[in-house]
Amino acid sequence: MAKHAHPWHQSLTLMLLSAVLLPLLGLVLLWMRRGSKVRWKILGTVPILGFGVAHLFLFFGLRVEVDGTGSRPIFTFGSSASRYAQLEASRAAQPPAQPVVAPALTAPYWTDFRGPHRDGRYEQTPILTAWPRGGLARLWKQPVGGGYASFVVAEGRAFTIEQRRGQEVAAAYDVTTGRELWVNSWAGDFREAMGGDGPRSTPAWHEGRLYALGAEGEFRCIDAATGNTLWSKNILTDNGAANLTWAMSASPLIVDEKVIVQPGGREGRSVVAYHKLTGARVWSALNDKQAYTSPRLVTLAGRRQIITVTAERAVGLAPEDGALLWEYPWVTEYDVNASEPLVAGPNRFFISAGYGHGAALVELQPAGATFTARTVWQNNRMKTKFNPPVLYEGHVYGLDDGILACVNVETGEQKWKGGRYGFGQLLLAGGHLVVTTETGEVVLVRATPEGHQEVARFPAIEGKTWNMPALAGGLLFVRNTTEMACFRIAPD
Numbered sequence: 148m149a150k151h152a153h154p155w156h157q158s159l160t161l162m163l164l165s166a167v168l169l170p171l172l173g174l175v176l177l178w179m180r181r182g183s184k185v186r187w188k189i190l191g192t193v194p195i196l197g198f199g200v201a202h203l204f205l206f207f208g209l210r211v212e213v214d215g216t217g218s219r220p221i222f223t224f225g226s227s228a229s230r231y232a233q234l235e236a237s238r239a240a241q242p243p244a245q246p247v248v249a250p251a252l253t254a255p256y257w258t259d260f261r262g263p264h265r266d267g268r269y270e271q272t273p274i275l276t277a278w279p280r281g282g283l284a285r286l287w288k289q290p291v292g293g294g295y296a297s298f299v300v301a302e303g304r305a306f307t308i309e310q311r312r313g314q315e316v317a318a319a320y321d322v323t324t325g326r327e328l329w330v331n332s333w334a335g336d337f338r339e340a341m342g343g344d345g346p347r348s349t350p351a352w353h354e355g356r357l358y359a360l361g362a363e364g365e366f367r368c369i370d371a372a373t374g375n376t377l378w379s380k381n382i383l384t385d386n387g388a389a390n391l392t393w394a395m396s397a398s399p400l401i402v403d404e405k406v407i408v409q410p411g412g413r414e415g416r417s418v419v420a421y422h423k424l425t426g427a428r429v430w431s432a433l434n435d436k437q438a439y440t441s442p443r444l445v446t447l448a449g450r451r452q453i454i455t456v457t458a459e460r461a462v463g464l465a466p467e468d469g470a471l472l473w474e475y476p477w478v479t480e481y482d483v484n485a486s487e488p489l490v491a492g493p494n495r496f497f498i499s500a501g502y503g504h505g506a507a508l509v510e511l512q513p514a515g516a517t518f519t520a521r522t523v524w525q526n527n528r529m530k531t532k533f534n535p536p537v538l539y540e541g542h543v544y545g546l547d548d549g550i551l552a553c554v555n556v557e558t559g560e561q562k563w564k565g566g567r568y569g570f571g572q573l574l575l576a577g578g579h580l581v582v583t584t585e586t587g588e589v590v591l592v593r594a595t596p597e598g599h600q601e602v603a604r605f606p607a608i609e610g611k612t613w614n615m616p617a618l619a620g621g622l623l624f625v626r627n628t629t630e631m632a633c634f635r636i637a638p639d
Contacts, residue, residue: 214585216570288632335362366380388411417434420469438458473518473519485532529543614626
């Protein structure tokens with residue numbers, strides 16, 4: 148008797164070939180096979196699914212990142228090469244750069260990380276507090292290179308630092324059109340699986356110069372008008388310092404004739420002041436491992452000083468010579484101090500950290516030429532990870548492990564907690580909080596201890612958004628690792 152021919156879909160060779168080249172077809176053929184026991188089909192499903200996942204990575208650009216919790220995955224599609232190609236095509240399509248005349252509304256104002264006083268407050272112009280149904284009016288939106296830097300804005304230009312292929316790039320953009328005006332690039336390609344790739348530190352603008360720090364320590368003083376390098380050095384090699392797990396993140400701070408950076412070198416080279424015009428070393432201080440906070444120039448207890456947080460402690464340093472004025476122990480799990488302190492009174496500051504650490508109000512008391520620091524209160528009611536809070540009318544507003552919360556700064560009492568915005572960022576403007584969520588929405592929330600009151604929200608950009616927004620001249624600038632956009636937030 149003649150043998151019956153097997154249907155084509157019963158072919159073992161076809162099924163195996165499909166499992167490798169077209170995993171979905173291979174899976175269908177596996178479960179269509181007659182005579183195979185269910186347990187063998189289940190066992191065969193596992194490697195075919197493995198081939199399918201590999202296809203998603205290799206051919207569809209699947210990327211797996213984590214959100215701010217460090218545990219929940221975020222899935223996106225699109226290879227790095229395709230994103231860079233899209234960015235390059237966007238820039239090539241722009242008209243040739245023309246000289247920019249700075250309109251009055253974009254005079255130097257937001258020239259530092261988190262604003263002119265590095266406290267997240269915008270006070271230059273009124274803002275809209277009743278937003279149109281579709282959100283704020285958008286001036287422009289376009290691709291941007293990778294990384295977590297924010298913008299600084301001066302003289303009609305918005306400046307940031309990005310990752311583009313194997314280079315880090317400081318770039319200048321026209322604020323009203325988004326047109327790229329110049330780039331200054333150097334070899335650099337920091338990669339980190341959990342936190343993400345690219346530079347983190349926001350540049351600082353000062354008197355026509357841009358101070359840009361890359362993830363691996365490359366530090367440049369750049370002519371903000373032309374993009375030409377005026378001087379440069381690597382602050383890690385210059386100070387015998389190792390890079391941090393999540394890279395150099397602190398924004399440079401201009402104080403008098405100095406620019407302050409935090410390489411974290413030993414032997415008194417943790418915090419370093421270079422001359423802002425020449426790059427010559429002026430002073431260096433401390434032996435601490437560095438953290439991820441940016442320094443601030445403040446006045447506390449009647450003393451002008453630089454306040455910053457290392458991996459071990461909060462400190463006050465004399466701007467003249469870097470002398471240690473006071474210290475306050477502040478050790479967080481994984482050495483992740485990444486949230487800047489807030490001045491909370493003539494001689495008090497508020498400090499917070501994530502990873503279960505919490506917050507404290509600290510008071511400075513004179514002790515001869517220096518000070519002692521004592522705890523007024525400490526609790527875990529405000530755990531800001533890399534999302535600095537703001538202070539308004541006696542209350543601190545911040546993202547407590549991704550949930551917006553309000554705490555009385557004098558007592559530490561939590562007034563309310565509500566609004567799951569993830570590990571985004573927030574600024575204070577016009578008695579309101581301008582919040583960017585971890586998924587790229589912009590949200591307006593009233594800054595009141597009476598309760599969580601969300602006023603408006605709209606989708607601004609797509610993708611994981613950890614970058615701090617910026618406000619200048621009635622414009623709101625937002626970006627993440629793939630997109631950037633500008634919106635008008637001032638009344639017409």
